[in-house]
Amino acid sequence: MTAVVPVAAAGFRPRVGWGQFEAAAVAALYDDYAALLDAGEYREWLELFVAEATYMVVSRENVERGLPLATIRCDSRAMLTDRVDAIIGTQFFDRRITRHMITAVRPVSLDAVTLGTTANFVCVETLVDEHSMIHSAGSYDDCIVAVEGILRFSSKIAIYDAPLVPTSLIVPL
Amino acid sequence: MTAVVPVAAAGFRPRVGWGQFEAAAVAALYDDYAALLDAGEYREWLELFVAEATYMVVSRENVERGLPLATIRCDSRAMLTDRVDAIIGTQFFDRRITRHMITAVRPVSLDAVTLGTTANFVCVETLVDEHSMIHSAGSYDDCIVAVEGILRFSSKIAIYDAPLVPTSLIVPL
Amino acid sequence: MTAVVPVAAAGFRPRVGWGQFEAAAVAALYDDYAALLDAGEYREWLELFVAEATYMVVSRENVERGLPLATIRCDSRAMLTDRVDAIIGTQFFDRRITRHMITAVRPVSLDAVTLGTTANFVCVETLVDEHSMIHSAGSYDDCIVAVEGILRFSSKIAIYDAPLVPTSLIVPL
Amino acid sequence: MQFSTAEVDEPIAVRRRWPDQGVSRVPYWVYTDPDLFAREQRVIFRGPSWNYVALSAEIPEPGDFVRTSVGDVPVIVTRDRHGVVHVVVNRCAHRGVVLCQAPSGNATTFTCPYHQWQYASGGRLLGLPFKKGVGGHGGMPDDFDNADHGLQRLAVTERHGVLFASFDDEMPALPDYLGPTNLGWFDRVFDGRELSVLGYQRQTVPANWKLMFENIKDPYHASLLHVFLVTFGLFRADNPSKTQMDSSGRHSVLVSQRSTQREVVGTDDIKRVQHDLELHDPRLLDPVREFPGAATVVMQTIWPNLIVQQQSNTLAMRQLVTRSVGEFELHWTFFGYADDDEEMTLRRLRQANLMGPSGLVSIDDSEVMRLAQRGAMIADDGIALLEMGGHDLEDTEHMVTEVAIRAFYDHYRSVMGL
Amino acid sequence: MQFSTAEVDEPIAVRRRWPDQGVSRVPYWVYTDPDLFAREQRVIFRGPSWNYVALSAEIPEPGDFVRTSVGDVPVIVTRDRHGVVHVVVNRCAHRGVVLCQAPSGNATTFTCPYHQWQYASGGRLLGLPFKKGVGGHGGMPDDFDNADHGLQRLAVTERHGVLFASFDDEMPALPDYLGPTNLGWFDRVFDGRELSVLGYQRQTVPANWKLMFENIKDPYHASLLHVFLVTFGLFRADNPSKTQMDSSGRHSVLVSQRSTQREVVGTDDIKRVQHDLELHDPRLLDPVREFPGAATVVMQTIWPNLIVQQQSNTLAMRQLVTRSVGEFELHWTFFGYADDDEEMTLRRLRQANLMGPSGLVSIDDSEVMRLAQRGAMIADDGIALLEMGGHDLEDTEHMVTEVAIRAFYDHYRSVMGL
Amino acid sequence: MQFSTAEVDEPIAVRRRWPDQGVSRVPYWVYTDPDLFAREQRVIFRGPSWNYVALSAEIPEPGDFVRTSVGDVPVIVTRDRHGVVHVVVNRCAHRGVVLCQAPSGNATTFTCPYHQWQYASGGRLLGLPFKKGVGGHGGMPDDFDNADHGLQRLAVTERHGVLFASFDDEMPALPDYLGPTNLGWFDRVFDGRELSVLGYQRQTVPANWKLMFENIKDPYHASLLHVFLVTFGLFRADNPSKTQMDSSGRHSVLVSQRSTQREVVGTDDIKRVQHDLELHDPRLLDPVREFPGAATVVMQTIWPNLIVQQQSNTLAMRQLVTRSVGEFELHWTFFGYADDDEEMTLRRLRQANLMGPSGLVSIDDSEVMRLAQRGAMIADDGIALLEMGGHDLEDTEHMVTEVAIRAFYDHYRSVMGL
Ligand code: FES
Ligand code: FES
Ligand code: FES
Numbered sequence A, B, C: 001m002t003a004v005v006p007v008a009a010a011g012f013r014p015r016v017g018w019g020q021f022e023a024a025a026v027a028a029l030y031d032d033y034a035a036l037l038d039a040g041e042y043r044e045w046l047e048l049f050v051a052e053a054t055y056m057v058v059s060r061e062n063v064e065r066g067l068p069l070a071t072i073r074c075d076s077r078a079m080l081t082d083r084v085d086a087i088i089g090t091q092f093f094d095r096r097i098t099r100h101m102i103t104a105v106r107p108v109s110l111d112a113v114t115l116g117t118t119a120n121f122v123c124v125e126t127l128v129d130e131h132s133m134i135h136s137a138g139s140y141d142d143c144i145v146a147v148e149g150i151l152r153f154s155s156k157i158a159i160y161d162a163p164l165v166p167t168s169l170i171v172p173l
Numbered sequence D, E, F: 001m002q003f004s005t006a007e008v009d010e011p012i013a014v015r016r017r018w019p020d021q022g023v024s025r026v027p028y029w030v031y032t033d034p035d036l037f038a039r040e041q042r043v044i045f046r047g048p049s050w051n052y053v054a055l056s057a058e059i060p061e062p063g064d065f066v067r068t069s070v071g072d073v074p075v076i077v078t079r080d081r082h083g084v085v086h087v088v089v090n091r092c093a094h095r096g097v098v099l100c101q102a103p104s105g106n107a108t109t110f111t112c113p114y115h116q117w118q119y120a121s122g123g124r125l126l127g128l129p130f131k132k133g134v135g136g137h138g139g140m141p142d143d144f145d146n147a148d149h150g151l152q153r154l155a156v157t158e159r160h161g162v163l164f165a166s167f168d169d170e171m172p173a174l175p176d177y178l179g180p181t182n183l184g185w186f187d188r189v190f191d192g193r194e195l196s197v198l199g200y201q202r203q204t205v206p207a208n209w210k211l212m213f214e215n216i217k218d219p220y221h222a223s224l225l226h227v228f229l230v231t232f233g234l235f236r237a238d239n240p241s242k243t244q245m246d247s248s249g250r251h252s253v254l255v256s257q258r259s260t261q262r263e264v265v266g267t268d269d270i271k272r273v274q275h276d277l278e279l280h281d282p283r284l285l286d287p288v289r290e291f292p293g294a295a296t297v298v299m300q301t302i303w304p305n306l307i308v309q310q311q312s313n314t315l316a317m318r319q320l321v322t323r324s325v326g327e328f329e330l331h332w333t334f335f336g337y338a339d340d341d342e343e344m345t346l347r348r349l350r351q352a353n354l355m356g357p358s359g360l361v362s363i364d365d366s367e368v369m370r371l372a373q374r375g376a377m378i379a380d381d382g383i384a385l386l387e388m389g390g391h392d393l394e395d396t397e398h399m400v401t402e403v404a405i406r407a408f409y410d411h412y413r414s415v416m417g418l
């Protein structure tokens, strides 16, 4: 059964080798991830996860205090699909245009199946009639697997640094 | 004759292969692009374009509404040179120091001659006596060709997300 | 004896080849650099420098005016260690969480021993009870050497663009 | 220093005049006038009110503390070595430094960084360096008495694990403050069982704090704005429901009951409903009944800074922290019961997807509050309309009313002298 | 609600006293006093003035709409199913939510997200959910009349495809408002031909809105600040030119004529000119004559929020949107004529490089406005000098004058009671 | 225009009343009231005071200039072709544009970008384009006299390479302004030797400017807050030391002497000291004695905007630039002497690690100022306590006192009429 507490390592995780994974392919996965979210292509973005994938957005505060609550908690790609359905179909909000700047993608764990990676993100958001501004900054703590040679996320945790979210967190991090 | 409407694809463009282009060389082109603009070396920056290159800076609003107006429209490198001459020689403005953060460079079209790429940018600007702040964020929609083995832009469209430009857009995006 | 004036080139430095250095290894060095600082692992971060390394943080203003003063000046890794000791042990300040976004890493000088590189950085900072905001932006002017096959900084100069630092510059750039 | 809770001089009621129609109208300047906001801080948040500050479960052990705010005053909620809870203003009595920065921790003394003045959990000044000088030089005057220079203390009360504080020492007991009806609903969730804190969500909302209360006291919007709720049958305007206030009108509770089916009945509220939408992972919403009675949604607002949320199995304290006339912080403390099994905990954690800055319900609310504030800021001579359900202030047995908002402003006007 | 256009209470003229020298002086507090700014909103933008809102060509079809602002009031410009244009305040009559967020679109009804109140293109309240309650419960009082609760409407007038709106229902017709001279210049560009919108450019300028009008009404600066213009012969102080106001001084037009050559004549204005500079791609500037008469530059300012720009073949409406006493938005709507061929369209698009946030002319102006605001903010007892061309308010046949600015402030003082 | 240095109308003393205990108390509204801040600009920074503006060594050659500020007024410090130093307000006399943007440079004339008005180093208006019109048209009125329209000039004085300016032309000579004691300490560092500028560090601090003076005038905090200083023996509460004011109390100097050893004596100040800490690179701190006398730390505050810092061998001018009631800029100009050898220069550059935005001493100060401002902003009825060392205003021979802060506020009250 799903772990109650996000398995996020709050601290630093040392680099390992890329093993059977190609660094360029991992970089491409993150690039597509950002490009899809920033183009608002949320359904296609879902395809970057395996069916069993878990996806969480959680504040650094909860991670560091060992509290299980996430801000977005999807225990399966199906649950993540439900959220995408909601963003597209049921929620009311003014349009947000995002730019996910993802840097420092690093391999931090490796086994026969899974590559663990961390990365930094800064999400810049543009609202109707306003200037572009920083929405959030933080780090990723992810797991990547190869499905018929194509890399997919089997788990993703986005940990945002500032406990206070400016208004809302609508577009996934 | 030049197209009236910028040929920018507002939406997402799926990834293709790098073909005869080296990913590292493309990355280097973008890195030099940022480094030259951020050092204020606008004349050298011109060298990153082929003579026939078109360069446009356009608001996402105009692109999405199918309107032909660009904020900067150069239908040739010569016209871009005229703008650089103006920035250096005729315009009055306080110095802007920029940092172009370019990420998620992705190949999106490929033929025998040209590689189409998209990327994200966030431009951070520093004005006299002020803190560094975000000037703009958006995406690139570019075409790259090889000239005697060296990569150059044959077309570049910078699409900025926020319709409202803070004061002015002086340093090219 | 140590140079009085930081040997920072204020202007643009053209690209050279990577020579005996692997581009990917250099990228990894910068990625680890950001990841360690942003995780607050300052002691481990020290390991990215050789013992003789000099580390300086200096305002673009002083560099351009040819003034020798740095904001942080460490003429050896030992002196940098003293600063880390102070950050950890003696200084009073509210916690800062940083995200160092490092892009456009470019080789700009090369000899048998040393690779010179430049890069852009934007440092996003999160303070207690506040939103994430830009702390500083600027460029690096670095020297990298290989120690038993592992890349390390033999010299690093972080040049920040805005003369005015917002409150304090505590976490190294 | 002590905050005065005295009336302030500027004669606001003169400068600002409430519309003649009374509380079925709200002038937009209540959301935009900085002087009014300053007055609210004095007469409401630092006045005779019980402000929610924390759950006892957040500071279970002696020495545990959490930082929070009462209105815009930062305070520390501490449990001393004897287990007694104190609430003190987080400002040094010497020269005003905000002394505690940790969001939470364990400490039985608090030391100011500037000159190392040291305070006990209850705010008492334990000591200060060089009080007697150094080598016979300097030091504090002989008449200096530590007892005069502690951190300002607030009155504290606790009920079933929920902690409230007040700048007023003459406050009535919490049950009297809440009144019988609202006390009953309060005790429904806080029935004396030990609570367990699941975590926090925090957000800033660019709107006046009163718009948050309006939103929660407004059952009228729920079936119209929250398509997700209606789509999945969690809320409908024709569900059995009621609105109950206390005698002053400052507190209220909205109670509703999930419908057992999703067929379309001929109500207006379903225009935007996605009839074809089904959950791909039903675990996102698999509510189980856990409280006596049929109610499945109970939203209680407790003057002046708390919303107690029970939506299906997601339980949260929503604490309002005012930042300025045009912005407030919303701090969500999600909790369960110490005796929840892991399945129930997981259920609560998954249903938390409905609430907070990414909540599939609350995203809608944050957005309309933002847009209502922008509307209020357009000009200061506009007026909002509160006539749904009539003009009265009585409890109702339905959801088609703005009565709880009217009651709120009825109390607000009397407190603010408007 | 309706905005009152009544005079406001605070006696600004008392607190603030205009310099004795009259309109050849401007006190810096007109750019920095927030109370004055609030008053400007009431008596100017929400007062008896025709505010530019849109081009008819932006909303050609029934149901088309665009969002814009009048002063700092957000409005929607709509074309109803019958083709009639309306301008309504973008604020829900229920509880003030800014209801339309799309910059433009096509809709014949507008629904507020909060409680789904639905309005017609003209602002009429078409309906609201649960008006009669649900299952006999709740609903609006019997005396509730939709007719009393529409979106606020503005008066609208159109001339040759240009739309203006006013909060004042007693406005004179546009021709009378503009006066014969300025009407003539207006009709020169808007001659009845169908317009085609080329696109938008928008920017925020950290300066008081009046500095924008000063800049455009100031021919004195053009040949001194705009090196690009002079370098390429588009403007010279010794070009044939004139400045013409209406009788009130609130509107004005600057007319000039490109010189046929670039030789240096002995004027002062060429210090910074780059004599050696040649265009690498002459297509950037290949103006063709398209209007009767010799004028090549016509800059018309229409009180209180519009600049009509004709510089060579680049045509644009520059709409001022005030944000605060120290910041305004400039919205550029570039247009041509429906019968332009592609070559002319391309010409206009290329010449657009001169204007907007990246304009080779307007970059200079934005920068000096920013620096003038910083100068004004230094302290509030400074005074600007407007003596170029003398002290009078008469039309001139040359460019060496600040008369149009003096005339502007002459009108401003009378309207503001300063 | 000229700034009036006249008293302002609003009767602050009426609206704001100082606590009855006098200067052993400071009400928090002195840090938060924007009206008070505006008044400070007029009566203090633009009033009868000598404001530090630059070191002569920054502008050694004819034509050299630097930009800086006096209070929140931007000024240019220039050296004319004859070598005479002038300080002029950086605002064009025409229409207020801030005309010089370069932080420093060499120019004997300054031209405004807007209309090319040209000024001499001393502010005299040299000329303006089209003064006589063009082709007989326009131009300035006959009575226009350049002499009436220069840049505003400030009075200037220099002592031993340090430049001060004043908006008041009646200022006493600097020695009289400083008084004998403080003049002596000033001349200790500025002994007539030629200075050499090492560079700048600049930071914004989110605190009221007076908190910076309190901090520097407060020896009490040094041994308690600055663990780094104490750990490495640079400062101890039991070091020989003294505090000396001038007769008005506005200036003061703190003098202290490094201890020769690090053993723990029984003082309170070492709680947080890291006894085991040793420098890995002792070059970070290898002070050498360079001034007569035993003093190793001399911190002098000169009303209203300067701190002269001598900590071991790091010398700096700390200039305060006010930005708003809640924020100031701190500009550090590090310097040495022209006859320093490279080893001494390197020593100063290394010891600079102690100061500035990354200073191992000053980081602590910036942080407590930030937190003190947050404390002051909590509410405006709090009061700070200044009783360390008693209630008097006399010089002391020790560090356990807040007397210099009391003296500062004694002067402040008289100047501000509080
Ligand atoms: S301010 Fe807290 S101890 Fe001095
Ligand atoms: S606020 Fe618009 S419908 Fe209620
Ligand atoms: S404003 Fe300076 S010359 Fe006109």
Ligand SMILES: [Fe+3]
Binding pocket: D215, D221, D222, D225, D226, D361, D365
């Ligand atoms: Fe809701």
Ligand SMILES: [Fe+3]
Binding pocket: E215, E221, E222, E226, E361, E365
């Ligand atoms: Fe202009």
Ligand SMILES: [Fe+3]
Binding pocket: F215, F221, F222, F225, F226, F361, F365
């Ligand atoms: Fe200090």
